[in-house]
Amino acid sequence: xxxxxxxxxxxxxxxxxxxxxxxxxxxxxxxxxxxxxxxxxxxxxxxxxxxxxxxxxxxxxxxxxxxxxxxxxxxxxxxxxxxxxxxxxxxxxxxxxxxxxxxxxxxxxxxxxxxxxxxxxxxxxxxxxx
Amino acid sequence: xxxxxxxxxxxxxxxxxxxxxxxxxxxxxxxxxxxxxxxxxxxxxxxxxxxxxxxxxxxxxxxxxxxxxxxxxxxxxxxxxxxxxxxxxxxxxxxxxxxxxxxxxxxxxxxxxxxxxxxxxxxxxxxxxxxxxxxxxxxxxxxxxxxxxxxxxxxxxxxxxxxxxxxxxxxxxxxxxxxxxxxxxxxxxxxxxxxxxxxxxxxxxxx
Numbered sequence: 001x002x003x004x005x006x007x008x009x010x011x012x013x014x015x016x017x018x019x020x021x022x023x024x025x026x027x028x029x030x031x032x033x034x035x036x037x038x039x040x041x042x043x044x045x046x047x048x049x050x051x052x053x054x055x056x057x058x059x060x061x062x063x064x065x066x067x068x069x070x071x072x073x074x075x076x077x078x079x080x081x082x083x084x085x086x087x088x089x090x091x092x093x094x095x096x097x098x099x100x101x102x103x104x105x106x107x108x109x110x111x112x113x114x115x116x117x118x119x120x121x122x123x124x125x126x127x128x129x130x
Numbered sequence: 131x132x133x134x135x136x137x138x139x140x141x142x143x144x145x146x147x148x149x150x151x152x153x154x155x156x157x158x159x160x161x162x163x164x165x166x167x168x169x170x171x172x173x174x175x176x177x178x179x180x181x182x183x184x185x186x187x188x189x190x191x192x193x194x195x196x197x198x199x200x201x202x203x204x205x206x207x208x209x210x211x212x213x214x215x216x217x218x219x220x221x222x223x224x225x226x227x228x229x230x231x232x233x234x235x236x237x238x239x240x241x242x243x244x245x246x247x248x249x250x251x252x253x254x255x256x257x258x259x260x261x262x263x264x265x266x267x268x269x270x271x272x273x274x275x276x277x278x279x280x281x282x283x284x285x286x287x288x289x290x291x292x293x294x295x296x297x298x299x300x301x302x303x304x305x306x307x308x309x310x311x312x313x314x315x316x317x318x319x320x321x322x323x324x325x326x327x328x329x330x331x332x333x334x335x336x337x
Contacts, residue, residue: 005319008326011272016291018269019187024200028182031207032175 156223163225167214178207185233187292192237192284193244194277202240206233224302230293231303234285241281275325283318286311 165173185206189199209232213219219228276287289300297315301308 005316005323008272008319008322011269012276012287012291014265015191015269015273015276016187016294019190019292020183022190022196023183023186023203024196027186027200027203028175028178031182031204032178 159225160222163214163219167217167219169215174211177210181229182207184293185230188230188233188288189237189240191276191288191292193240195244198240198244202233202236206236209236224299226295227299227302230289230295230299233293234289234303237288238285271326272322275322278325279318279321283314283321286314287318290315 162173162176166177182203186199186203189202190196193199193202206229210229213232219225276284279287285304286300289295289303290297295303297308297311300306301311304311
């Protein structure tokens with residue numbers, strides 16, 4: 001079987017290969033010294049972790065934690081997987097416009113396929129207007 | 131209708147190993163990462179050899195500058211080295227998603243910085259491809275078309291085709307549902323088709 005975009009996919013694969021081939025030959029050697037050697041290039045770790053955190057960073061973290069706690073106390077809409085799966089089981093869902101249901105169905109479908117298959121999967125069934 | 135064509139090849143797969151036998155490869159990778167984290171130079175070199183080309187290609191495709199891609203690659207591996215040495219890697223079995231999350235975040239930062247830079251300051255020459263001249267022209271046209279896609283589409287294509295990541299890994303590192311990514315991938319291909327073959331697209335619309 002063929003995919004309508006086989007040639008585009010092949011072109012993208014070749015672009016990727018060309019970009020990987022453009023890697024400077026010495027780059028891996030430059031990086032490939034031992035991990036401590038690479039770490040030394042960015043400066044050694046100094047002192048206990050807490051000692052390296054500036055007071056303003058600690059204050060910012062405290063503000064962030066407070067804000068997060070406030071946000072978590074506010075009810076927000078959540079993705080209802082159970083409803084999406086139930087919707088997916090209904091043949092009529094295919095003609096609906098509930099994006100979340102469609103998205104969940106696609107995810108469930110994708111999880112049942114291996115990645116090589118996913119690589120060239122044509123989703124003509126859903127059209128191009130998602 | 132779902133159609134399936136020739137599967138793309140992934141570099142890290144050993145001959146004879148398909149998706150039905152992923153565990154030995156994952157176990158070997160986990161052991162390699164652990165050895166690198168303990169400072170074993172040969173393990174570190176193997177990791178660099180295995181992943182530096184993919185990180186570089188990811189940077190090159192998004193930043194469109196060899197120097198920027200080279201700097202980015204070194205920066206990502208410096209971070210990787212620090213994290214491994216500090217024992218910060220705890221996502222067993224998810225090394226690629228972890229590594230490329232670091233790389234992708236760095237690419238996003240650099241891309242934003244480049245977007246703020248004066249025109250012409252950042253983008254350099256795209257390297258010549260290894261293909262023949264006619265094919266190189268086709269690839270250049272495709273590269274220009276990819277550059278016209280939106281940021282999220284470009285990001286997905288580069289993670290898939292330059293970094294050679296599995297869709298599941300891309301979903302994990304971007305935090306987006308797999309279905310969303312597949313739909314976006316398909317939509318990107320359709321957009322590229324329309325850009326490269328506008329006449330054919332019109333015929334298709336007429337039919």
